[in-house]
Amino acid sequence: MARSIPPASVVASGGAPPVIVVTGMAFEARIARGKGVEVVYAARADLLERALSAALAHGCSGILSFGTAGGLAPELEPGALIVADAVQGPFGRIETNRNWTDRLSAACSGGALRTRFRRGVTAAVSAPLVTAEDKQVLHRTTGALAVDMESHIAGAAAAARGLPFAVCRTIVDPAWRTLPPAATAGLRDDGTTALGPILRELLRQPSQIGALIELAGDARAAKRSLVLARQAMDAGGTLIVDAIAP
Numbered sequence: 001m002a003r004s005i006p007p008a009s010v011v012a013s014g015g016a017p018p019v020i021v022v023t024g025m026a027f028e029a030r031i032a033r034g035k036g037v038e039v040v041y042a043a044r045a046d047l048l049e050r051a052l053s054a055a056l057a058h059g060c061s062g063i064l065s066f067g068t069a070g071g072l073a074p075e076l077e078p079g080a081l082i083v084a085d086a087v088q089g090p091f092g093r094i095e096t097n098r099n100w101t102d103r104l105s106a107a108c109s110g111g112a113l114r115t116r117f118r119r120g121v122t123a124a125v126s127a128p129l130v131t132a133e134d135k136q137v138l139h140r141t142t143g144a145l146a147v148d149m150e151s152h153i154a155g156a157a158a159a160a161r162g163l164p165f166a167v168c169r170t171i172v173d174p175a176w177r178t179l180p181p182a183a184t185a186g187l188r189d190d191g192t193t194a195l196g197p198i199l200r201e202l203l204r205q206p207s208q209i210g211a212l213i214e215l216a217g218d219a220r221a222a223k224r225s226l227v228l229a230r231q232a233m234d235a236g237g238t239l240i241v242d243a244i245a246p
Helices: 026-032 045-056 098-108 132-142 151-161 195-204 206-236
Strands: 009-013 019-023 037-041 062-071 081-089 092-095 117-124 146-148 165-173
Touching: 019 026, 019 045, 019 151, 026 037, 026 062, 026 206, 037 045, 045 151, 062 151, 062 206, 081 098, 081 151, 081 206, 092 151, 098 117, 098 165, 098 206, 117 132, 117 151, 146 165, 151 165, 165 206, 195 206
Parallel strands: 019 037, 019 062, 062 165, 081 117, 117 146
Antiparallel strands: 009 037, 062 146, 081 092, 081 165
16 A cells, blocks of 8 residues: 655744744754744655745745755865855755845854854755765865755745745765765655664665764764754844844
């Protein structure tokens, strides 16, 4: 029997109109949630677009793409935090809102994030980049610092509606890292993770265990930076409606 795919999850909290935060994974959504924020997430593009459209129907003050990203610039370590000036992706180049981006940069470039912070162009793709070679090619052709699979969707929705758009992403797999098949085996369409497929992949090819352990360390660094960035956003008031220019 075919298994139905549930709609992408929506986590709402706070007043109106909220900032809509777009992520791909459930753990990113948990970090992003907060007062005045509505979070939509899904790993599959059509589910994410559907959830975002539903959230937009209730109104919002801006759209923020937030979460992890693959590294493209070779000097960026896991946990490096990027606030983007623009996204280069399937829909062309989408500029972020300058005022909002400046405020996010000011909030997220101090304290423990000071040495991890970068600002520049990011890239977006419709399918995962898993090999170091593919990342090198994209970096060479776009000059982007990092890549994700949600920012072009968030940016296109914002552009179509004349809404402010911003991007804050942290590196989880650096440019030199090729992901083992087990790393993506358990990712469900709705952005949650299933352990069974990962274990089956490891049983099929136990040599992946070392690479998966390294990736787990990278993920811890990325999650820590996301948490710090989210705390900095609250402290700096950068998700307050009045702080976002039209």
